[in-house]
Amino acid sequence: MNYETVVGLEVHVELSTKSKIFCGCTTEFGGEPNTHVCPVCTGMPGSLPVMNKSVVEFAIRAGLALNCDITRYNKFDRKNYFYPDLPKAYQVSQLYLPICQNGKVEIEVDGVKKYIGIHEIHMEEDAGKLIHDPWDDCTLVDYNRCGVPLLEIVSEADFRSADEVIAYLTKLRDIMMYLGVSDCKMQEGSMRADVNVSVRPVGQKEFGTRSEMKNMNSFKAIFRAINFEAKRQIEILEEGGKVVQETRRWDENKDASFAMRSKENAQDYRYFPEPDLLPIEISESWIEEVESNLPELPEDKRARYISEFGLSEYDAGVITSAKQLAYLFEDTTAICGKPKEACNLIMGELMRLLSETSALPEDINVDPKKAADLINLIADGKINRSVGKEVFEEIFRNDVEPVKYVEEKGLLMLNDDSLVSETIDKVIADNPKSVDDFKSGKEKAFGFLVGQTMKALKGKANPQAVNKILKEKLKSL
Numbered sequence: 001m002n003y004e005t006v007v008g009l010e011v012h013v014e015l016s017t018k019s020k021i022f023c024g025c026t027t028e029f030g031g032e033p034n035t036h037v038c039p040v041c042t043g044m045p046g047s048l049p050v051m052n053k054s055v056v057e058f059a060i061r062a063g064l065a066l067n068c069d070i071t072r073y074n075k076f077d078r079k080n081y082f083y084p085d086l087p088k089a090y091q092v093s094q095l096y097l098p099i100c101q102n103g104k105v106e107i108e109v110d111g112v113k114k115y116i117g118i119h120e121i122h123m124e125e126d127a128g129k130l131i132h133d134p135w136d137d138c139t140l141v142d143y144n145r146c147g148v149p150l151l152e153i154v155s156e157a158d159f160r161s162a163d164e165v166i167a168y169l170t171k172l173r174d175i176m177m178y179l180g181v182s183d184c185k186m187q188e189g190s191m192r193a194d195v196n197v198s199v200r201p202v203g204q205k206e207f208g209t210r211s212e213m214k215n216m217n218s219f220k221a222i223f224r225a226i227n228f229e230a231k232r233q234i235e236i237l238e239e240g241g242k243v244v245q246e247t248r249r250w251d252e253n254k255d256a257s258f259a260m261r262s263k264e265n266a267q268d269y270r271y272f273p274e275p276d277l278l279p280i281e282i283s284e285s286w287i288e289e290v291e292s293n294l295p296e297l298p299e300d301k302r303a304r305y306i307s308e309f310g311l312s313e314y315d316a317g318v319i320t321s322a323k324q325l326a327y328l329f330e331d332t333t334a335i336c337g338k339p340k341e342a343c344n345l346i347m348g349e350l351m352r353l354l355s356e357t358s359a360l361p362e363d364i365n366v367d368p369k370k371a372a373d374l375i376n377l378i379a380d381g382k383i384n385r386s387v388g389k390e391v392f393e394e395i396f397r398n399d400v401e402p403v404k405y406v407e408e409k410g411l412l413m414l415n416d417d418s419l420v421s422e423t424i425d426k427v428i429a430d431n432p433k434s435v436d437d438f439k440s441g442k443e444k445a446f447g448f449l450v451g452q453t454m455k456a457l458k459g460k461a462n463p464q465a466v467n468k469i470l471k472e473k474l475k476s477l
């Protein structure tokens with residue numbers, strides 16, 4: 001029998017608001033344990049939450065970008081459960097009236113486009129972190145993360161392969177980062193996914209029983225876990241067994257999932273309306289204001305780069321993969337008016353330097369004015385391309401001023417043909433063997449002679465002039 005994999009995702013993103021959802025504590029990652037805390041976020045008796053308006057605004061922004069309806073009348077609910085990282089013994093979340101509903105996101109896999117439905121997005125607070133200390137055989141708790149605002153983005157069970165899931169997560173991350181809603185650093189847990197997987201015989205309408213793997217924070221692990229789970233469930237069904245609904249844990253080292261606990265039901269959480277927070281009414285004018293301030297999203301940028309600047313689809317895709325790259329490209333192009341050159345600089349030298357220094361796009365600190373000045377120096381024939389590379393590396397690493405730098409280092413291109421001519425005479429005289437090789441048809445020797453000339457001129461000659469003059473001289477020998 002043929003089976004189909006069905007996946008639905010609950011993605012949590014931590015919001016990049018300055019302060020927590022119900023108090024003034026910082027949301028900053030890290031910090032000494034239990035220093036970003038106060039009576040509110042540690043649930044001290046008698047303390048009361050105060051809603052952070054930015055959280056609502058960020059949620060509206062995300063909802064609009066994911067084509068959702070924004071719920072005008074919002075309420076919060078308490079999800080009760082005991083766990084040592086949750087000092088209040090309940091999490092404030094939204095069960096009955098989530099802020100965004102009925103959205104969709106278009107994804108593309110192998111040239112096939114499809115929509116993934118967004119069931120809802122709700123606002124909630126994060127819990128703290130347990131740190132298991134194997135040396136002292138004890139567990140410590142850090143409450144710094146308690147009360148950090150989260151959006152939980154719940155998809156429909158619309159995915160039919162691990163590839164579709166990765167395409168969606170990549171797109172979701174891009175959108176959240178462009179919106180400035182979250183930094184989506186998976187390694188710091190600011191984007192993590194609960195992955196629900198089931199299988200069913202092809203043609204069957206009803207979904208099969210699912211298992212859920214919680215808090216997954218790497219694309220690679222998610223991809224492997226989905227394929228592992230689907231295979232495991234198919235094997236059970238093939239042997240005549242039944243898949244049980246349960247939470248499973250993905251073990252990255254063992255490359256396998258293991259049963260953790262059978263699924264708790266919603267009523268186990270004894271949800272009830274949060275009595276300490278007022279309902280929130282969102283006005284139409286606020287939604288309009290947020291909408292008018294939405295930045296251009298990566299997909300629209302990509303299309304515009306292709307139509308307006310003539311970039312290839314591949315280049316446009318790479319440059320829009322991080323907003324820092326896109327803004328560098330746009331700002332540089334706006335200053336120098338040379339989109340192709342700006343694109344080549346980013347695709348070539350910048351990418352090389354990023355991988356060489358293991359830096360991330362968000363660490364880029366290249367001033368677009370300096371990049372534009374460099375592009376103009378090359379275009380105006382003031383420096384050659386290899387000097388251009390050196391100068392760009394200096395801009396990237398040390399933020400140098402390109403015009404000043406090439407002047408001070410004496411890197412301006414020599415446009416003095418008589419000096420080039422004299423140098424070539426000397427190179428020819430010093431390398432009779434290469435000259436003979438060239439005459440007997442060895443093309444390589446020509447390159448060697450060009451190289452020697454460039455070296456003698458400290459790389460500052462115009463390569464076209466060197467080629468032309470050398471060719472003429474060798475011909476007349």
Ligand code: ADP
Nearest residue numbers: 006007008009155156157196197198207208210
């Ligand atoms: P819960 O609240 O128990 O986590 P939900 O009904 O809210 O359950 O669903 C959570 C996620 O699981 C959603 O993304 C949904 O699309 C997905 N899901 C539900 N049923 C299945 C299934 N049979 N197979 C795969 N995914 C599923």
Ligand code: MG
Nearest residue numbers: 010194196212
């Ligand atoms: Mg769930």
Ligand code: ZN
Nearest residue numbers: 023025038041
């Ligand atoms: Zn606090």
